Amino acid sequence: MTFSYSFKSAFKSLCREKWINLLSILTVASSLLIITLTAFFLYNIEIIANSLPERFSIVAYLKDDLSSEETQAVIDTIKRRADIAGLKYISKEDAIKELQHTLKDTGYILEGLTENPLSSSIEIKLKKDFVTPSSAKHVAGEIKKTAGIDEVYYGEKIADAIHLLRRSMQNMSVIIFLTISSGVIFVTYSTVKILFYRRKQEIEIIKLLGATKGFLRMPFLIEGGSIGFFGGLIGIIGAMLFYLAVTYRLSMVIPMLKTLLFPFEILVVLPLIGIMFGIIGSLIAIGRLKL
Amino acid sequence: MIIFQNVSKYYDNQTVLKNITFTVQKGEITFITGPSGAGKSTLLKLMYLAESPDEGDIVIGDFHLASLKEAQIPYLRRSVGVVFQDFKLINSITVFDNVALSLRIRGVKEREIRDIVSNALKKVHIRHLSDSYPTSLSGGEQQRVVIARAIAAEPLVILADEPTGNLDPNTSIDIIRVLRELNAQGATILIATHNRELFRGTGNRVLKLDGGNIVGEEAG
Numbered sequence: 001m002t003f004s005y006s007f008k009s010a011f012k013s014l015c016r017e018k019w020i021n022l023l024s025i026l027t028v029a030s031s032l033l034i035i036t037l038t039a040f041f042l043y044n045i046e047i048i049a050n051s052l053p054e055r056f057s058i059v060a061y062l063k064d065d066l067s068s069e070e071t072q073a074v075i076d077t078i079k080r081r082a083d084i085a086g087l088k089y090i091s092k093e094d095a096i097k098e099l100q101h102t103l104k105d106t107g108y109i110l111e112g113l114t115e116n117p118l119s120s121s122i123e124i125k126l127k128k129d130f131v132t133p134s135s136a137k138h139v140a141g142e143i144k145k146t147a148g149i150d151e152v153y154y155g156e157k158i159a160d161a162i163h164l165l166r167r168s169m170q171n172m173s174v175i176i177f178l179t180i181s182s183g184v185i186f187v188t189y190s191t192v193k194i195l196f197y198r199r200k201q202e203i204e205i206i207k208l209l210g211a212t213k214g215f216l217r218m219p220f221l222i223e224g225g226s227i228g229f230f231g232g233l234i235g236i237i238g239a240m241l242f243y244l245a246v247t248y249r250l251s252m253v254i255p256m257l258k259t260l261l262f263p264f265e266i267l268v269v270l271p272l273i274g275i276m277f278g279i280i281g282s283l284i285a286i287g288r289l290k291l
Numbered sequence: 292m293i294i295f296q297n298v299s300k301y302y303d304n305q306t307v308l309k310n311i312t313f314t315v316q317k318g319e320i321t322f323i324t325g326p327s328g329a330g331k332s333t334l335l336k337l338m339y340l341a342e343s344p345d346e347g348d349i350v351i352g353d354f355h356l357a358s359l360k361e362a363q364i365p366y367l368r369r370s371v372g373v374v375f376q377d378f379k380l381i382n383s384i385t386v387f388d389n390v391a392l393s394l395r396i397r398g399v400k401e402r403e404i405r406d407i408v409s410n411a412l413k414k415v416h417i418r419h420l421s422d423s424y425p426t427s428l429s430g431g432e433q434q435r436v437v438i439a440r441a442i443a444a445e446p447l448v449i450l451a452d453e454p455t456g457n458l459d460p461n462t463s464i465d466i467i468r469v470l471r472e473l474n475a476q477g478a479t480i481l482i483a484t485h486n487r488e489l490f491r492g493t494g495n496r497v498l499k500l501d502g503g504n505i506v507g508e509e510a511g
Contacts, residue, residue: 004401005395012383016383202381202383205379205380205381206392206396207365207368208339208341208368208373208375208379209368209369209392209393209396209440210365210366210367210368210369210393210396210397211365211396212362212365212396215396
């Protein structure tokens with residue numbers, strides 16, 4: 001019953017102080033929209049970054065004088081490694097064919113060759129977690145030590161780029177999330193504090209009638225949570241409008257934008273994040289007030 | 292029911308109440324009288340801890356106020372129904388909700404609240420004003436609402452601080468009659484007033500307060 005009173009009281013206050021509440025809701029909505037858009041961009045960058053390790057490979061060139069049994073032994077040794085996602089053996093013949101295919105119209109360059117100058121090789125794909133500059137270097141070094149391997153090549157710069165992109169993304173998302181979260185919490189904190197002072201006389205009366213601190217605080221917690229919830233709902237509408245604008249309108253001009261994906265899960269979570277921030281803001285506000 | 296033991300209260304080195312000692316029995320109606328500034332309101336405020344005593348102890352039912360923890364204060368206040376001189380009604384809610392508030396604080400179920408509030412308003416003869424807002428009521432009607440709120444949760448004690456202070460003589464008599472009816476039903480009541488007409492000829496116990504001291508006791 002106390003809950004029902006608290007909900008009614010909070011709802012009445014939301015309606016009575018509609019302008020200040022509306023302003024707070026819109027501020028929270030804008031902040032949550034920024035979080036959503038950040039998540040949207042990071043989500044798409046993450047997809048791109050995730051696809052990069054699939055393209056990353058280590059190429060191990062085999063010595064020319066290996067028999068087929070020795071070649072198979074090298075392949076088996078490398079296959080047994082825990083950090084390897086897969087490998088592909090490319091024979092000398094396959095390598096020259098691929099080069100001819102790549103050169104296409106300029107294939108005549110190869111016409112003067114009397115023998116195939118290319119080596120057999122093994123193209124090695126690492127597991128996603130091992131595509132870091134240090135892991136790739138370590139794995140390449142160990143493979144090079146394998147008997148029958150002549151030379152190892154790996155895209156050091158690609159591994160560096162992937163790693164840097166990942167780290168920057170993580171840091172950026174943490175900074176944006178913390179900044180915006182603090183903003184949202186501050187908005188609800190200030191709103192609840194103002195609402196408290198506007199109802200101070202009423203609160204004094206309720207205190208004299210025997211209300212506990214919990215009874216006095218509950219409507220403010222609900223009100224703070226509601227501000228966050230409605231902010232989240234409006235944030236969803238804003239995010240959807242943005243997504244539709246990007247995929248339907250802007251993609252007519254920039255077709256690449258059509259491939260962007262939207263993390264729809266965040267739309268469900270957004271009001272919950274709003275409620276959480278609202279309640280935290282309210283808790284700080286009423287925790288600091290003398291009841 | 293109510294025990295004051297050598298209670299003193301000071302404001303900025305000024306003595307407001309000095310060594311107050313008295314007892315009120317269960318079911319008794321007692322008047323505290325004295326001129327303005329005698330300490331009547333302060334004495335009542337000490338009983339629901341709107342003010343804290345500087346010396347001595349007050350016992351109300353099972354509550355020993357000198358050793359009462361902060362978390363227990365709301366429960367003390369629930370056992371004391373106060374009729375405030377300045378009403379302390381919430382103007383943004385109806386008469387019904389003002390009276391119901393003291394019950395909602397106690398966690399009483401809504402279904403029961405309807406009946407209890409209705410009965411409380413009936414006792415003070417304003418059931419027809421249930422849906423009105425305090426600002427649309429006369430002073431006497433507002434005072435009845437305050438009494439209804441004080442009695443609704445059936446407290447151990449009802450404290451009335453100048454309950455007729457803002458009212459005309461006829462309305463004052465009405466209000467006192469209501470308080471007497473409640474006392475007849477078993478309520479313990481303590482009324483602070485400077486209006487001697489309220490207890491003259493009633494035979495009720497009257498404590499005379501002056502300069503922060505109890506200077507006498509008589510039958511009204």
